[in-house]
Amino acid sequence: MMENRILGAFYGQALGDAMGMPSELWPRSRVKAHFGWIDRFLPGPAENNAACYFDRARFTDDTSMALALADAIIEHDGKINPDTIGQHILRWAEGFDAFNKNVLGPTSKIALRAIKEGTPVSELENNGVTNGAAMRASPLGCLLPTHSLDAFIDEVAAASSPTHKSDLAIAGAVVIAWAVSRAIEGTSWKTICDELPAVARHAQERKVTTFNASLGARIELALNVARTARGTESGTETVYQLIGTGTSTIESVAAAVAMVELAGTDANRCAILCANLGGDTDTIGAMATAICGALNGVESIDPALKAELDDVNQLDFTRYSRIFMGYRKLREAKDAGQ
Numbered sequence: 001m002m003e004n005r006i007l008g009a010f011y012g013q014a015l016g017d018a019m020g021m022p023s024e025l026w027p028r029s030r031v032k033a034h035f036g037w038i039d040r041f042l043p044g045p046a047e048n049n050a051a052c053y054f055d056r057a058r059f060t061d062d063t064s065m066a067l068a069l070a071d072a073i074i075e076h077d078g079k080i081n082p083d084t085i086g087q088h089i090l091r092w093a094e095g096f097d098a099f100n101k102n103v104l105g106p107t108s109k110i111a112l113r114a115i116k117e118g119t120p121v122s123e124l125e126n127n128g129v130t131n132g133a134a135m136r137a138s139p140l141g142c143l144l145p146t147h148s149l150d151a152f153i154d155e156v157a158a159a160s161s162p163t164h165k166s167d168l169a170i171a172g173a174v175v176i177a178w179a180v181s182r183a184i185e186g187t188s189w190k191t192i193c194d195e196l197p198a199v200a201r202h203a204q205e206r207k208v209t210t211f212n213a214s215l216g217a218r219i220e221l222a223l224n225v226a227r228t229a230r231g232t233e234s235g236t237e238t239v240y241q242l243i244g245t246g247t248s249t250i251e252s253v254a255a256a257v258a259m260v261e262l263a264g265t266d267a268n269r270c271a272i273l274c275a276n277l278g279g280d281t282d283t284i285g286a287m288a289t290a291i292c293g294a295l296n297g298v299e300s301i302d303p304a305l306k307a308e309l310d311d312v313n314q315l316d317f318t319r320y321s322r323i324f325m326g327y328r329k330l331r332e333a334k335d336a337g338q
Contacts, residue, residue, distance in 0.1 A: 004297040005184040006142045006328070007321035011301050012267050012293020013066055013138045014309050014317070016285030017059040019271040024060070025050045025247075028240050028278025038275040041308055050102045051282075057312040061096075061103045062286040066136040068092045069159060070320055073143060078327035080155055082121040086162030090115050105247060108132040111163040126165040127209055131252045133160035134172035135283045138290035141180025142324045147335040152178065153203050168212045171204035172249035175215065176256070176287050183294035184328075189265050193223055196257060215250055218243065222254040226261035235262045236277050245279025252280050256287035260295075267292035268302045 022042040023031040031038075034045065044051030054060060068088040075084055090112050098104045104112070107128030114124055133156075140156055156177050157170045164170065178199050182192045201216035222243045229235025239258045244251030259277070263270035270292045274285035293301060298321075 001186075001297070002184055002328075003321050003325040004299065005186075005294050006324050007298040007317060008267070008293030008296060008300065009138050009142055009180050009184065009290045010293070010317040010320050011298055011306060011309065012271075013286050013290040014059045014063045014313065014315075015267060015293070015301060015305060016271045016274055016287070016289025017063045017282050018057050018309060018312075019289075020275040020277075020281035020283075020285030021051050021054050021058065021060050022048065023051070023275055023278070024048070024282040025280060026278060028237070028245075031276060031278050031281070035276075039272050041305070041312075053101055053103070055312065057308045059286075059309075059313060060282050061092075061098065062135040062283050064092050064096070065089055065132070066139050066286075067315075067320075069136050070139040070324070073139065073327070074323055078143065078330060080159045082158050082161045085159060086112070086115045086121050089162060105130045105132045107169075108163040115162065121162045124161070124165070126161065126163060128164060129166050129168040129210060129212060129249050130164070130247050131169070131172060131249045131280065131283055133164035133169045134176050134249055134253050135286055137173040137176040138180050138287070138294075139320070139324065140173070141177040141290075141294065142184060142321075143327055143331070144177065144181055145328060145332050145335055146178060146181050146185065147332075149178075149199065149202060150206075152181075153206060156203075165209070167204045167207060167209045168215060168249050170206075171200050171215045172253040174203040175200050175219070175253050176291070179257070179260075179291045180294045183291060189260065189295055193257075193261070213250060215253065218250050218254040219257050222258035223261055226258040229262065232262055232273060236273060240278050245277055245281070245284060247280050247283070252284050253287065255279075256284045256291070259284060259288040260291050263288070263292065265292050265295045267296060267300050268305065271305075 041057035072088040197216035
């Protein structure tokens with residue numbers, strides 16, 4: 001069952017990313033005017049300078065970087081090595097020509113250029129507050145048990161450090177990874193929601209590096225918006241207008257939590273709602289739908305959508321779920337023995 005949830009997280013990440021790709025970084029009004037309603041995989045429109053590189057059902061940098069992180073973890077037999085993670089992300093970026101395309105966030109671009117020049121991750125500044133760490137965090141949720149919050153934060157911070165070291169960016173990655181991990185452990189969404197604001201606050205205040213509003217408070221606001229919405233249209237509109245759906249961690253991570261709630265944890269519905277949201281649709285979709293997939297397992301994902309993802313991207317996600325299940329068992333056994 002746990003391995004099915006891990007597989008659900010990987011597929012959920014890809015599903016939300018690929019569904020949200022065509023509308024990414026467009027205002028909500030333009031998404032509505034151009035698409036009407038997105039309810040299936042579509043190719044990136046030529047006029048969208050972030051999505052134009054991607055065909056139908058193709059996932060973007062969000063999932064590519066999540067898999068680069070997963071591959072780096074596999075290279076070190078389940079351990080987190082920041083320099084190796086940086087090299088894997090750089091390898092993907094160069095292979096995709098990401099430096100010359102509008103797909104890398106500003107924080108990641110600066111960090112990866114420094115890594116390319118040979119700067120060790122430990123010497124990088126990386127104090128940006130964009131969502132590049134959170135968008136790739138779902139494999140960390142698959143890997144890390146929630147035995148100790150402080151230890152969990154330390155591991156997520158290390159994995160985030162090749163591109164993001166700020167308090168807010170780490171807190172956002174912790175929130176997504178923690179939600180995925182707790183879901184994989186069989187915890188209910190209601191319980192996870194109760195935990196997330198405090199988890200976010202603790203992670204953000206552990207080592208303060210920026211002057212940002214509280215992610216924990218924004219998550220509480222986002223959940224309240226979702227729970228008091230009079231239907232999904234007014235709910236998504238309020239998320240867009242009040243919580244925000246931009247590339248900053250404080251907006252997009254809180255919005256992702258709200259979308260899981262609005263979708264009733266249904267991965268397929270969540271991917272569609274995120275695609276129509278406006279703003280950073282692919283990233284919010286990737287984060288939110290990864291959580292939904294972890295909550296309900298791979299069986300909850302529409303078989304037709306899953307088959308389309310497999311056909312287009314030609315990836316064996318079951319290899320990741322099998323390997324990460326093994327790593328997780330070893331970590332759980334180690335935690336139990338301490």
